[in-house]
Amino acid sequence: MRWKWLVPTLYIVFLMLPIYWLINMSFKTTNEILAGFSPFPQKFTIESYVEILTNPVWYWGYINSMIYVVLNTVISVAVALPAAYAFSRYRFLGDKHLFFWLLTNRMAPPAVFALPFLQLYSSVGLFDTHIAVALAHCLFNIPLAVWILEGFMSGVPKEIDETAYIDGYSFPRFFVKIFMPLIASGIGVTAFFCFMFSWVEMLLAKTLTSVAAKPIAAVMTRTASTSGYELGLLAAAGVLTIIPGAIVIYFVRNYIAKGFALGRV
Amino acid sequence: MTKTQNNRAWFLVLPVLVLVAMNAIIPLMTVVNYSLQETFGDNLFFWSGTDNYVAVLHSPRFHAALLRQFAFTFIILLIEVPLGVAIALAMPRAGVWSSVCLVLMALPLLIPWNVVGAMWNIFALPDIGLLGWGLNALGINFNYTNQPVSAWFTIVLMDVWHWTSLVVLLAFAGLRSIDEAYYRAAKIDGASRWAVFRYIQLPKMRQVLIIAILLRFIDSFMIYTEPFVLTGGGPGNATTLLSIDLVKAALGEFNLGIAAAMSIIYFLMTLFVCWLFYTLMTQGKEDAA
Numbered sequence: 001m002r003w004k005w006l007v008p009t010l011y012i013v014f015l016m017l018p019i020y021w022l023i024n025m026s027f028k029t030t031n032e033i034l035a036g037f038s039p040f041p042q043k044f045t046i047e048s049y050v051e052i053l054t055n056p057v058w059y060w061g062y063i064n065s066m067i068y069v070v071l072n073t074v075i076s077v078a079v080a081l082p083a084a085y086a087f088s089r090y091r092f093l094g095d096k097h098l099f100f101w102l103l104t105n106r107m108a109p110p111a112v113f114a115l116p117f118l119q120l121y122s123s124v125g126l127f128d129t130h131i132a133v134a135l136a137h138c139l140f141n142i143p144l145a146v147w148i149l150e151g152f153m154s155g156v157p158k159e160i161d162e163t164a165y166i167d168g169y170s171f172p173r174f175f176v177k178i179f180m181p182l183i184a185s186g187i188g189v190t191a192f193f194c195f196m197f198s199w200v201e202m203l204l205a206k207t208l209t210s211v212a213a214k215p216i217a218a219v220m221t222r223t224a225s226t227s228g229y230e231l232g233l234l235a236a237a238g239v240l241t242i243i244p245g246a247i248v249i250y251f252v253r254n255y256i257a258k259g260f261a262l263g264r265v
Numbered sequence: 266m267t268k269t270q271n272n273r274a275w276f277l278v279l280p281v282l283v284l285v286a287m288n289a290i291i292p293l294m295t296v297v298n299y300s301l302q303e304t305f306g307d308n309l310f311f312w313s314g315t316d317n318y319v320a321v322l323h324s325p326r327f328h329a330a331l332l333r334q335f336a337f338t339f340i341i342l343l344i345e346v347p348l349g350v351a352i353a354l355a356m357p358r359a360g361v362w363s364s365v366c367l368v369l370m371a372l373p374l375l376i377p378w379n380v381v382g383a384m385w386n387i388f389a390l391p392d393i394g395l396l397g398w399g400l401n402a403l404g405i406n407f408n409y410t411n412q413p414v415s416a417w418f419t420i421v422l423m424d425v426w427h428w429t430s431l432v433v434l435l436a437f438a439g440l441r442s443i444d445e446a447y448y449r450a451a452k453i454d455g456a457s458r459w460a461v462f463r464y465i466q467l468p469k470m471r472q473v474l475i476i477a478i479l480l481r482f483i484d485s486f487m488i489y490t491e492p493f494v495l496t497g498g499g500p501g502n503a504t505t506l507l508s509i510d511l512v513k514a515a516l517g518e519f520n521l522g523i524a525a526a527m528s529i530i531y532f533l534m535t536l537f538v539c540w541l542f543y544t545l546m547t548q549g550k551e552d553a554a
Protein backbone atom coordinates (compact mmCIF):
# COMPACT_ATOMS: atom_id res chain seq x y z
CA MET A 1 0.00 0.00 0.00
CA ARG A 2 2.65 2.51 -1.00
CA TRP A 3 0.19 4.88 -2.60
CA LYS A 4 -2.14 4.96 0.39
CA TRP A 5 -1.27 8.56 1.28
CA LEU A 6 -2.69 9.66 -2.07
CA VAL A 7 -6.30 9.08 -0.97
CA PRO A 8 -6.41 11.57 1.93
CA THR A 9 -4.19 13.97 -0.01
CA LEU A 10 -6.49 14.06 -3.02
CA TYR A 11 -9.50 14.42 -0.74
CA ILE A 12 -7.92 17.38 1.08
CA VAL A 13 -7.04 19.01 -2.25
CA PHE A 14 -10.69 18.62 -3.27
CA LEU A 15 -11.77 20.19 0.04
CA MET A 16 -9.40 23.12 -0.35
CA LEU A 17 -10.34 24.06 -3.93
CA PRO A 18 -13.57 25.98 -3.19
CA ILE A 19 -11.91 27.59 -0.16
CA TYR A 20 -8.96 28.66 -2.31
CA TRP A 21 -11.40 30.15 -4.81
CA LEU A 22 -13.15 32.10 -2.08
CA ILE A 23 -9.86 33.47 -0.75
CA ASN A 24 -8.75 34.28 -4.29
CA MET A 25 -11.92 36.32 -4.86
CA SER A 26 -11.71 38.08 -1.53
CA PHE A 27 -8.50 39.79 -2.69
CA LYS A 28 -10.02 40.97 -5.96
CA THR A 29 -12.26 43.95 -6.63
CA THR A 30 -15.83 43.12 -7.62
CA ASN A 31 -15.15 44.45 -11.12
CA GLU A 32 -12.21 42.15 -11.57
CA ILE A 33 -14.23 39.14 -10.39
CA LEU A 34 -16.97 39.88 -12.89
CA ALA A 35 -14.51 40.65 -15.69
CA GLY A 36 -13.62 37.02 -16.20
CA PHE A 37 -11.74 33.94 -15.07
CA SER A 38 -8.35 34.34 -13.42
CA PRO A 39 -6.70 31.96 -10.97
CA PHE A 40 -4.89 34.75 -9.09
CA PRO A 41 -5.83 38.37 -8.34
CA GLN A 42 -4.38 40.67 -11.01
CA LYS A 43 -4.67 43.73 -8.82
CA PHE A 44 -4.20 42.47 -5.28
CA THR A 45 -6.41 44.44 -2.88
CA ILE A 46 -7.39 44.19 0.77
CA GLU A 47 -10.13 46.81 0.38
CA SER A 48 -12.87 44.28 1.20
CA TYR A 49 -11.27 43.25 4.47
CA VAL A 50 -10.66 46.86 5.47
CA GLU A 51 -14.33 47.64 4.76
CA ILE A 52 -15.53 44.74 6.93
CA LEU A 53 -13.19 45.43 9.81
CA THR A 54 -13.97 49.15 9.93
CA ASN A 55 -17.69 49.23 9.17
CA PRO A 56 -19.69 48.59 12.37
CA VAL A 57 -22.60 47.06 10.43
CA TRP A 58 -20.24 44.35 9.22
CA TYR A 59 -18.18 43.62 12.28
CA TRP A 60 -21.19 43.75 14.58
CA GLY A 61 -22.59 40.91 12.52
CA TYR A 62 -19.66 38.77 13.66
CA ILE A 63 -19.91 39.96 17.25
CA ASN A 64 -23.65 39.23 17.35
CA SER A 65 -23.09 35.76 15.98
CA MET A 66 -20.34 35.07 18.51
CA ILE A 67 -22.53 36.29 21.40
CA TYR A 68 -25.44 33.97 20.72
CA VAL A 69 -23.16 31.02 19.85
CA VAL A 70 -21.26 31.34 23.14
CA LEU A 71 -24.50 31.84 25.10
CA ASN A 72 -25.99 28.78 23.48
CA THR A 73 -22.91 26.65 24.16
CA VAL A 74 -22.87 27.66 27.83
CA ILE A 75 -26.60 27.03 28.32
CA SER A 76 -26.56 23.71 26.43
CA VAL A 77 -23.60 22.26 28.31
CA ALA A 78 -24.78 23.56 31.70
CA VAL A 79 -28.23 21.97 31.55
CA ALA A 80 -27.08 18.85 29.70
CA LEU A 81 -24.52 17.93 32.39
CA PRO A 82 -26.98 16.93 35.16
CA ALA A 83 -29.39 15.39 32.65
CA ALA A 84 -26.67 13.25 31.09
CA TYR A 85 -25.63 12.16 34.59
CA ALA A 86 -29.20 11.07 35.31
CA PHE A 87 -29.41 9.10 32.07
CA SER A 88 -26.05 7.41 32.60
CA ARG A 89 -26.53 6.49 36.30
CA TYR A 90 -30.23 5.99 37.04
CA ARG A 91 -33.26 4.20 35.79
CA PHE A 92 -36.37 6.30 36.22
CA LEU A 93 -39.94 6.40 35.04
CA GLY A 94 -40.01 6.98 31.29
CA ASP A 95 -36.25 7.39 30.91
CA LYS A 96 -35.95 5.56 27.60
CA HIS A 97 -38.90 7.40 26.06
CA LEU A 98 -37.55 10.71 27.27
CA PHE A 99 -34.14 10.02 25.76
CA PHE A 100 -35.67 9.12 22.41
CA TRP A 101 -37.94 12.17 22.47
CA LEU A 102 -34.89 14.36 23.12
CA LEU A 103 -33.10 12.81 20.15
CA THR A 104 -36.05 13.40 17.85
CA ASN A 105 -35.61 17.12 18.41
CA ARG A 106 -32.16 16.89 16.89
CA MET A 107 -34.07 15.74 13.82
CA ALA A 108 -36.62 18.53 13.65
CA PRO A 109 -36.13 20.41 10.37
CA PRO A 110 -35.50 24.12 11.14
CA ALA A 111 -37.47 25.06 8.04
CA VAL A 112 -40.57 23.61 9.71
CA PHE A 113 -40.05 25.57 12.89
CA ALA A 114 -38.92 28.92 11.52
CA LEU A 115 -42.33 30.59 11.43
CA PRO A 116 -43.69 29.23 14.75
CA PHE A 117 -40.42 30.22 16.40
CA LEU A 118 -40.81 33.73 15.13
CA GLN A 119 -44.30 33.91 16.64
CA LEU A 120 -43.24 32.29 19.92
CA TYR A 121 -40.29 34.59 20.54
CA SER A 122 -42.18 37.68 19.39
CA SER A 123 -45.01 36.93 21.79
CA VAL A 124 -42.68 36.73 24.79
CA GLY A 125 -40.89 39.90 23.70
CA LEU A 126 -37.57 38.28 22.93
CA PHE A 127 -37.59 38.94 19.17
CA ASP A 128 -34.30 40.42 17.95
CA THR A 129 -32.28 39.52 21.06
CA HIS A 130 -29.22 37.29 21.34
CA ILE A 131 -30.88 35.18 23.98
CA ALA A 132 -33.75 34.29 21.59
CA VAL A 133 -31.35 32.75 19.09
CA ALA A 134 -29.36 31.07 21.85
CA LEU A 135 -32.54 29.51 23.26
CA ALA A 136 -33.84 28.49 19.84
CA HIS A 137 -30.58 26.70 19.04
CA CYS A 138 -31.06 24.71 22.27
CA LEU A 139 -33.67 22.74 20.34
CA PHE A 140 -31.00 20.74 18.54
CA ASN A 141 -27.91 21.40 20.69
CA ILE A 142 -29.23 20.21 24.06
CA PRO A 143 -30.20 16.76 22.74
CA LEU A 144 -26.80 16.48 21.09
CA ALA A 145 -25.01 17.58 24.27
CA VAL A 146 -26.94 15.08 26.41
CA TRP A 147 -26.16 12.36 23.89
CA ILE A 148 -22.40 12.98 23.79
CA LEU A 149 -22.03 13.59 27.54
CA GLU A 150 -23.99 10.47 28.40
CA GLY A 151 -21.48 8.46 26.36
CA PHE A 152 -18.53 9.96 28.22
CA MET A 153 -20.15 9.57 31.64
CA SER A 154 -20.97 5.92 31.04
CA GLY A 155 -17.25 5.38 30.63
CA VAL A 156 -16.61 6.48 34.23
CA PRO A 157 -16.95 3.56 36.71
CA LYS A 158 -19.81 3.92 39.13
CA GLU A 159 -17.60 2.95 42.06
CA ILE A 160 -16.14 6.46 41.95
CA ASP A 161 -19.55 7.97 42.73
CA GLU A 162 -20.21 5.51 45.52
CA THR A 163 -16.82 6.03 47.14
CA ALA A 164 -17.30 9.79 47.08
CA TYR A 165 -20.74 9.54 48.71
CA ILE A 166 -19.33 7.27 51.44
CA ASP A 167 -16.59 9.84 52.01
CA GLY A 168 -19.34 12.34 52.77
CA TYR A 169 -19.43 14.36 49.57
CA SER A 170 -22.76 15.98 48.77
CA PHE A 171 -24.02 15.53 45.21
CA PRO A 172 -23.22 19.06 43.94
CA ARG A 173 -19.77 19.04 45.53
CA PHE A 174 -18.99 15.58 44.18
CA PHE A 175 -20.23 16.56 40.74
CA VAL A 176 -18.14 19.72 40.46
CA LYS A 177 -15.02 18.65 42.35
CA ILE A 178 -14.61 15.04 41.27
CA PHE A 179 -16.88 14.08 38.42
CA MET A 180 -16.50 17.04 36.06
CA PRO A 181 -12.67 16.92 36.00
CA LEU A 182 -12.93 13.23 35.10
CA ILE A 183 -14.96 13.97 31.99
CA ALA A 184 -13.22 17.25 31.14
CA SER A 185 -12.32 16.13 27.62
CA GLY A 186 -15.94 15.07 27.12
CA ILE A 187 -17.14 18.51 28.14
CA GLY A 188 -14.65 20.03 25.72
CA VAL A 189 -15.84 17.87 22.85
CA THR A 190 -19.48 18.63 23.67
CA ALA A 191 -18.80 22.35 23.74
CA PHE A 192 -17.07 22.03 20.38
CA PHE A 193 -20.10 20.39 18.80
CA CYS A 194 -22.54 22.88 20.31
CA PHE A 195 -20.37 25.73 19.07
CA MET A 196 -20.16 24.18 15.64
CA PHE A 197 -23.87 23.56 15.11
CA SER A 198 -24.88 26.94 16.50
CA TRP A 199 -22.28 28.74 14.39
CA VAL A 200 -23.28 27.11 11.10
CA GLU A 201 -27.06 27.38 11.57
CA MET A 202 -28.30 30.54 9.95
CA LEU A 203 -31.96 30.02 9.07
CA LEU A 204 -33.33 30.36 12.62
CA ALA A 205 -30.74 32.98 13.53
CA LYS A 206 -31.85 35.10 10.59
CA THR A 207 -35.55 34.57 11.24
CA LEU A 208 -35.37 35.57 14.90
CA THR A 209 -33.44 38.81 14.50
CA SER A 210 -33.78 42.08 12.63
CA VAL A 211 -31.44 44.87 13.76
CA ALA A 212 -30.00 44.66 17.25
CA ALA A 213 -28.85 41.05 17.14
CA LYS A 214 -28.42 40.60 13.42
CA PRO A 215 -26.08 37.67 12.66
CA ILE A 216 -23.40 37.81 10.00
CA ALA A 217 -25.54 35.77 7.59
CA ALA A 218 -28.21 38.45 7.52
CA VAL A 219 -25.63 41.18 7.00
CA MET A 220 -24.28 39.23 4.05
CA THR A 221 -27.65 38.87 2.31
CA ARG A 222 -28.49 42.52 2.91
CA THR A 223 -25.31 43.62 1.14
CA ALA A 224 -26.05 41.29 -1.70
CA SER A 225 -29.47 42.77 -2.32
CA THR A 226 -29.03 46.53 -1.79
CA SER A 227 -25.92 47.32 -3.81
CA GLY A 228 -26.05 44.61 -6.44
CA TYR A 229 -23.70 41.72 -5.81
CA GLU A 230 -20.65 43.06 -4.02
CA LEU A 231 -18.85 39.80 -4.70
CA GLY A 232 -15.44 40.85 -3.37
CA LEU A 233 -16.97 41.96 -0.09
CA LEU A 234 -19.11 38.85 0.14
CA ALA A 235 -16.08 36.61 -0.44
CA ALA A 236 -14.05 38.41 2.23
CA ALA A 237 -16.97 38.09 4.68
CA GLY A 238 -17.16 34.38 3.85
CA VAL A 239 -13.45 33.90 4.49
CA LEU A 240 -13.82 35.62 7.86
CA THR A 241 -16.66 33.25 8.86
CA ILE A 242 -14.29 30.30 8.39
CA ILE A 243 -11.71 31.66 10.85
CA PRO A 244 -13.51 31.15 14.21
CA GLY A 245 -14.25 27.55 13.23
CA ALA A 246 -10.64 26.96 12.21
CA ILE A 247 -9.39 28.31 15.55
CA VAL A 248 -11.79 26.11 17.52
CA ILE A 249 -10.81 23.00 15.54
CA TYR A 250 -7.15 23.68 16.15
CA PHE A 251 -7.72 23.66 19.90
CA VAL A 252 -9.71 20.44 20.00
CA ARG A 253 -7.77 18.59 17.26
CA ASN A 254 -6.54 15.88 19.62
CA TYR A 255 -9.97 15.32 21.11
CA ILE A 256 -12.08 15.17 17.96
CA ALA A 257 -11.38 11.52 17.18
CA LYS A 258 -11.53 10.52 20.84
CA GLY A 259 -14.77 12.40 21.33
CA PHE A 260 -16.43 10.67 18.44
CA ALA A 261 -15.41 7.25 19.74
CA LEU A 262 -16.26 7.59 23.42
CA GLY A 263 -19.13 9.97 22.98
CA ARG A 264 -20.58 7.84 20.19
CA VAL A 265 -21.82 11.08 18.59
CA MET B 266 -23.33 -0.72 33.84
CA THR B 267 -26.17 -1.55 36.21
CA LYS B 268 -28.28 1.47 36.96
CA THR B 269 -30.14 2.17 40.16
CA GLN B 270 -33.84 2.85 40.10
CA ASN B 271 -34.31 6.43 41.26
CA ASN B 272 -37.23 8.59 40.21
CA ARG B 273 -35.69 11.67 41.76
CA ALA B 274 -33.37 11.65 38.74
CA TRP B 275 -36.23 13.52 37.09
CA PHE B 276 -35.07 16.65 38.91
CA LEU B 277 -31.73 16.43 37.13
CA VAL B 278 -33.46 16.17 33.78
CA LEU B 279 -35.93 18.95 34.48
CA PRO B 280 -33.98 21.95 33.11
CA VAL B 281 -33.36 20.12 29.84
CA LEU B 282 -36.97 19.11 29.68
CA VAL B 283 -38.26 22.65 30.20
CA LEU B 284 -35.93 24.24 27.64
CA VAL B 285 -36.44 21.66 24.93
CA ALA B 286 -40.17 21.36 25.53
CA MET B 287 -40.61 25.11 25.20
CA ASN B 288 -38.77 25.04 21.88
CA ALA B 289 -40.30 21.84 20.59
CA ILE B 290 -43.86 21.54 21.84
CA ILE B 291 -45.16 25.10 21.51
CA PRO B 292 -44.01 25.53 17.89
CA LEU B 293 -45.19 22.03 17.06
CA MET B 294 -48.65 22.84 18.44
CA THR B 295 -48.68 26.03 16.38
CA VAL B 296 -47.97 24.00 13.28
CA VAL B 297 -50.64 21.41 14.13
CA ASN B 298 -53.06 24.28 14.73
CA TYR B 299 -52.37 25.82 11.32
CA SER B 300 -52.54 22.49 9.57
CA LEU B 301 -56.16 22.03 10.65
CA GLN B 302 -57.36 25.44 9.53
CA GLU B 303 -57.91 27.43 6.37
CA THR B 304 -56.99 31.09 6.15
CA PHE B 305 -57.81 33.79 3.62
CA GLY B 306 -55.61 36.44 5.18
CA ASP B 307 -56.66 39.15 7.69
CA ASN B 308 -55.98 36.69 10.50
CA LEU B 309 -59.25 34.91 9.79
CA PHE B 310 -59.02 31.20 10.33
CA PHE B 311 -61.61 28.53 9.62
CA TRP B 312 -61.66 24.97 10.84
CA SER B 313 -61.00 22.66 7.94
CA GLY B 314 -60.25 19.34 9.60
CA THR B 315 -57.96 17.09 7.64
CA ASP B 316 -58.57 18.83 4.28
CA ASN B 317 -55.02 20.17 4.15
CA TYR B 318 -53.56 16.73 4.77
CA VAL B 319 -55.68 15.19 2.04
CA ALA B 320 -54.69 17.99 -0.33
CA VAL B 321 -50.98 17.55 0.40
CA LEU B 322 -51.04 13.79 0.12
CA HIS B 323 -52.76 14.02 -3.26
CA SER B 324 -50.66 16.87 -4.59
CA PRO B 325 -48.34 15.94 -7.48
CA ARG B 326 -46.09 18.81 -6.42
CA PHE B 327 -45.55 17.24 -3.00
CA HIS B 328 -44.93 13.83 -4.55
CA ALA B 329 -42.35 15.35 -6.89
CA ALA B 330 -40.55 17.18 -4.06
CA LEU B 331 -40.61 14.04 -1.93
CA LEU B 332 -39.21 11.95 -4.77
CA ARG B 333 -36.43 14.46 -5.36
CA GLN B 334 -35.70 14.47 -1.65
CA PHE B 335 -35.39 10.69 -1.44
CA ALA B 336 -33.27 10.62 -4.59
CA PHE B 337 -30.95 13.25 -3.15
CA THR B 338 -30.62 11.54 0.23
CA PHE B 339 -30.07 8.16 -1.39
CA ILE B 340 -27.38 9.45 -3.76
CA ILE B 341 -25.40 11.31 -1.12
CA LEU B 342 -25.53 8.35 1.31
CA LEU B 343 -24.33 6.05 -1.46
CA ILE B 344 -21.36 8.32 -2.16
CA GLU B 345 -20.46 9.72 1.24
CA VAL B 346 -20.52 6.57 3.38
CA PRO B 347 -18.21 4.34 1.27
CA LEU B 348 -15.99 7.30 0.40
CA GLY B 349 -15.74 8.35 4.04
CA VAL B 350 -14.83 4.82 5.14
CA ALA B 351 -12.22 4.52 2.38
CA ILE B 352 -10.59 7.80 3.36
CA ALA B 353 -10.60 6.88 7.05
CA LEU B 354 -8.90 3.56 6.21
CA ALA B 355 -6.18 5.30 4.21
CA MET B 356 -5.49 8.02 6.78
CA PRO B 357 -2.33 7.94 8.92
CA ARG B 358 -3.43 6.46 12.23
CA ALA B 359 -1.29 8.58 14.55
CA GLY B 360 1.26 11.35 14.59
CA VAL B 361 1.44 14.83 13.19
CA TRP B 362 -0.02 13.95 9.79
CA SER B 363 -3.03 12.42 11.42
CA SER B 364 -3.73 15.71 13.24
CA VAL B 365 -3.12 17.72 10.08
CA CYS B 366 -5.61 15.55 8.18
CA LEU B 367 -8.23 15.85 10.93
CA VAL B 368 -7.98 19.63 11.17
CA LEU B 369 -8.11 20.21 7.41
CA MET B 370 -10.93 17.71 6.91
CA ALA B 371 -13.05 19.17 9.70
CA LEU B 372 -12.86 22.62 8.13
CA PRO B 373 -15.91 22.38 5.81
CA LEU B 374 -18.03 21.27 8.78
CA LEU B 375 -17.52 24.61 10.51
CA ILE B 376 -18.43 26.92 7.67
CA PRO B 377 -21.87 28.54 8.04
CA TRP B 378 -24.32 26.90 5.67
CA ASN B 379 -25.24 30.02 3.75
CA VAL B 380 -21.53 30.66 3.13
CA VAL B 381 -21.18 27.08 1.84
CA GLY B 382 -24.04 27.76 -0.60
CA ALA B 383 -22.66 31.13 -1.68
CA MET B 384 -19.17 29.71 -2.07
CA TRP B 385 -20.34 26.92 -4.37
CA ASN B 386 -22.66 29.25 -6.21
CA ILE B 387 -19.61 31.20 -7.41
CA PHE B 388 -17.22 28.23 -7.57
CA ALA B 389 -19.51 26.47 -10.08
CA LEU B 390 -20.34 29.45 -12.30
CA PRO B 391 -19.31 28.65 -15.88
CA ASP B 392 -17.67 32.00 -16.62
CA ILE B 393 -15.90 33.03 -13.40
CA GLY B 394 -15.88 29.92 -11.18
CA LEU B 395 -13.05 27.40 -11.06
CA LEU B 396 -15.30 24.32 -11.28
CA GLY B 397 -17.65 25.59 -14.01
CA TRP B 398 -14.84 27.14 -16.02
CA GLY B 399 -12.72 24.01 -15.65
CA LEU B 400 -15.49 21.66 -16.79
CA ASN B 401 -16.25 23.82 -19.80
CA ALA B 402 -12.56 24.03 -20.64
CA LEU B 403 -12.51 20.22 -20.66
CA GLY B 404 -15.24 20.34 -23.29
CA ILE B 405 -18.17 19.51 -21.02
CA ASN B 406 -21.15 21.77 -21.52
CA PHE B 407 -21.85 22.71 -17.91
CA ASN B 408 -24.13 25.46 -16.64
CA TYR B 409 -26.01 24.79 -13.44
CA THR B 410 -28.26 27.82 -13.78
CA ASN B 411 -30.16 26.35 -16.72
CA GLN B 412 -29.37 22.64 -16.95
CA PRO B 413 -31.10 20.37 -14.42
CA VAL B 414 -28.40 17.70 -14.71
CA SER B 415 -25.64 20.20 -13.99
CA ALA B 416 -27.63 21.63 -11.09
CA TRP B 417 -28.02 18.16 -9.57
CA PHE B 418 -24.35 17.41 -10.12
CA THR B 419 -23.47 20.64 -8.32
CA ILE B 420 -25.68 20.16 -5.26
CA VAL B 421 -24.56 16.54 -4.85
CA LEU B 422 -20.90 17.52 -5.19
CA MET B 423 -21.43 20.37 -2.73
CA ASP B 424 -22.96 18.00 -0.19
CA VAL B 425 -20.16 15.48 -0.66
CA TRP B 426 -17.67 18.31 -0.13
CA HIS B 427 -19.52 19.58 2.91
CA TRP B 428 -20.33 16.39 4.81
CA THR B 429 -18.08 13.47 3.81
CA SER B 430 -15.66 14.60 6.53
CA LEU B 431 -18.26 13.80 9.17
CA VAL B 432 -18.31 10.17 8.02
CA VAL B 433 -14.50 10.19 7.89
CA LEU B 434 -14.21 11.48 11.47
CA LEU B 435 -16.70 8.93 12.78
CA ALA B 436 -15.15 6.00 10.91
CA PHE B 437 -11.68 7.13 11.97
CA ALA B 438 -12.76 7.20 15.61
CA GLY B 439 -14.13 3.68 15.22
CA LEU B 440 -10.86 2.47 13.69
CA ARG B 441 -8.77 4.06 16.40
CA SER B 442 -10.62 2.11 19.08
CA ILE B 443 -9.36 -1.19 17.61
CA ASP B 444 -6.59 -2.73 19.67
CA GLU B 445 -3.29 -3.33 17.86
CA ALA B 446 -3.42 -6.99 19.04
CA TYR B 447 -6.19 -7.76 16.54
CA TYR B 448 -4.01 -6.71 13.63
CA ARG B 449 -1.08 -8.72 14.93
CA ALA B 450 -3.26 -11.80 15.28
CA ALA B 451 -4.57 -11.30 11.75
CA LYS B 452 -1.02 -11.02 10.43
CA ILE B 453 0.01 -14.27 12.13
CA ASP B 454 -3.01 -15.99 10.62
CA GLY B 455 -2.03 -14.61 7.22
CA ALA B 456 -5.38 -12.84 6.76
CA SER B 457 -5.86 -10.90 3.53
CA ARG B 458 -6.44 -7.13 3.50
CA TRP B 459 -10.10 -7.77 2.70
CA ALA B 460 -10.49 -10.27 5.58
CA VAL B 461 -9.01 -7.74 8.01
CA PHE B 462 -11.52 -5.17 6.82
CA ARG B 463 -14.48 -7.54 6.77
CA TYR B 464 -13.92 -9.32 10.09
CA ILE B 465 -12.03 -6.79 12.24
CA GLN B 466 -12.51 -3.23 11.03
CA LEU B 467 -16.09 -3.32 9.80
CA PRO B 468 -17.62 -4.90 12.94
CA LYS B 469 -15.75 -2.40 15.13
CA MET B 470 -17.07 0.46 13.02
CA ARG B 471 -20.65 -0.81 12.97
CA GLN B 472 -21.85 1.37 15.82
CA VAL B 473 -20.30 4.61 14.56
CA LEU B 474 -21.35 3.88 10.99
CA ILE B 475 -24.97 3.52 12.03
CA ILE B 476 -24.66 6.90 13.72
CA ALA B 477 -23.02 8.35 10.60
CA ILE B 478 -25.79 7.05 8.36
CA LEU B 479 -28.44 8.27 10.77
CA LEU B 480 -26.96 11.77 11.00
CA ARG B 481 -26.40 12.03 7.26
CA PHE B 482 -29.92 10.78 6.55
CA ILE B 483 -31.53 13.28 8.91
CA ASP B 484 -29.37 16.24 7.92
CA SER B 485 -29.71 15.64 4.19
CA PHE B 486 -33.44 15.15 4.62
CA MET B 487 -33.84 18.57 6.18
CA ILE B 488 -31.24 20.34 4.05
CA TYR B 489 -32.40 23.84 3.18
CA THR B 490 -29.90 26.68 3.29
CA GLU B 491 -27.18 25.31 1.01
CA PRO B 492 -29.30 24.32 -2.03
CA PHE B 493 -31.48 27.38 -1.52
CA VAL B 494 -28.50 29.71 -1.76
CA LEU B 495 -26.87 27.65 -4.52
CA THR B 496 -29.72 27.09 -6.96
CA GLY B 497 -32.82 28.50 -5.28
CA GLY B 498 -34.53 25.21 -6.16
CA GLY B 499 -34.05 25.76 -9.87
CA PRO B 500 -33.70 25.58 -12.77
CA GLY B 501 -37.48 25.37 -12.78
CA ASN B 502 -38.20 23.03 -9.90
CA ALA B 503 -35.37 20.63 -10.66
CA THR B 504 -33.65 20.95 -7.29
CA THR B 505 -36.64 21.96 -5.16
CA LEU B 506 -36.11 19.62 -2.23
CA LEU B 507 -38.70 19.12 0.49
CA SER B 508 -37.62 21.97 2.80
CA ILE B 509 -37.36 24.44 -0.06
CA ASP B 510 -40.82 23.51 -1.29
CA LEU B 511 -42.14 23.88 2.23
CA VAL B 512 -40.75 27.37 2.70
CA LYS B 513 -42.00 28.36 -0.76
CA ALA B 514 -45.51 27.29 0.25
CA ALA B 515 -45.37 28.95 3.67
CA LEU B 516 -43.64 32.26 2.99
CA GLY B 517 -43.75 32.60 -0.80
CA GLU B 518 -47.40 31.76 -1.32
CA PHE B 519 -48.51 32.25 2.28
CA ASN B 520 -50.36 28.95 2.08
CA LEU B 521 -50.03 28.33 5.81
CA GLY B 522 -52.46 25.44 6.12
CA ILE B 523 -50.85 23.43 3.34
CA ALA B 524 -47.33 24.24 4.51
CA ALA B 525 -48.20 23.21 8.06
CA ALA B 526 -49.74 19.92 6.93
CA MET B 527 -46.61 19.30 4.86
CA SER B 528 -44.47 20.02 7.91
CA ILE B 529 -46.32 17.50 10.02
CA ILE B 530 -46.12 14.78 7.37
CA TYR B 531 -42.45 15.59 6.86
CA PHE B 532 -41.78 15.48 10.60
CA LEU B 533 -43.59 12.16 11.03
CA MET B 534 -41.51 10.63 8.26
CA THR B 535 -38.22 11.70 9.87
CA LEU B 536 -39.53 10.49 13.21
CA PHE B 537 -40.28 7.05 11.80
CA VAL B 538 -36.83 6.69 10.27
CA CYS B 539 -35.20 7.86 13.51
CA TRP B 540 -37.14 5.30 15.48
CA LEU B 541 -35.98 2.62 13.05
CA PHE B 542 -32.33 3.60 13.46
CA TYR B 543 -32.66 4.06 17.20
CA THR B 544 -34.01 0.55 17.56
CA LEU B 545 -31.16 -0.76 15.43
CA MET B 546 -28.62 1.13 17.50
CA THR B 547 -29.85 0.12 20.93
CA GLN B 548 -30.19 -3.49 19.78
CA GLY B 549 -26.56 -3.44 18.67
CA LYS B 550 -25.58 -2.14 22.08
CA GLU B 551 -27.37 -4.97 23.88
CA ASP B 552 -25.73 -7.52 21.60
CA ALA B 553 -22.32 -6.12 22.39
CA ALA B 554 -22.87 -6.13 26.15
